[in-house]
Amino acid sequence: MPVLRVHLDSDRSTARRVLQLHQEGKIHHESREAAREQVWRRGHTPAGDPTFVGITNGRRHVQLLYDVEVYSDTVL
Template identity: 60%
Template sequence: MPLLRIQLDTDRTTARRVIDLHRAGRTHPESRAAAEAEVWRKGYTPAAVPVFIGTTNGDPVRLVYEVEIYTDTTP
């Protein structure tokens, strides 16, 4: 299945918390839900839960997720 990369604007404190949770083997439900909502907003149907990839180094900091999508439901 194809992957759609999603970047979510955030602040450095939240980004650090998401990274710490990821390293501990846990998830950040709010950002995961926001990534899934962004997939729907772009007109695609998620095939799996969003997977946290990391953060950007820019300003503003962005959380990066990859989400598997169904190809038969393109916008």
């Protein structure tokens, strides 16, 4: 199944919190849902839950990175 990489703009404190939750085996539900919505906006249907990959190391603009499996035949 194809995988889309989703970049979500974030602030530093939220990015640290999401990373910490991930390291504890927990989920940041708001960013995961935002990743899912981003996939829908791109015209794809998610095939599963978004998987947190990490954060960018930007000084000003930090982004959360998620991988989302999508069905290959769903492009609008």
